[in-house]
Amino acid sequence: MTDRNPIVYGYEYADALAPRMQLAPMGWRGYIEMRPVREIKQ
Secondary structure (H helix, E strand, O other): OOOOOHHHHOEEEOOOOOOOEEEEEEOOOEEEEEOOEEEOOO
16 A cells, blocks of 8 residues: 555545545455545645
8 A cells, every 4th residue: 555645735534524535446456445625624
């Protein structure tokens, strides 16, 4: 699995806003996990 850092794009993970979701695994790619993010206010 490759971690992406949303801070680079001005966002942060916000796991309390919504549940995580996973797309069904495929033999050639495994599964994809989606996590909610929110914009970082400056």
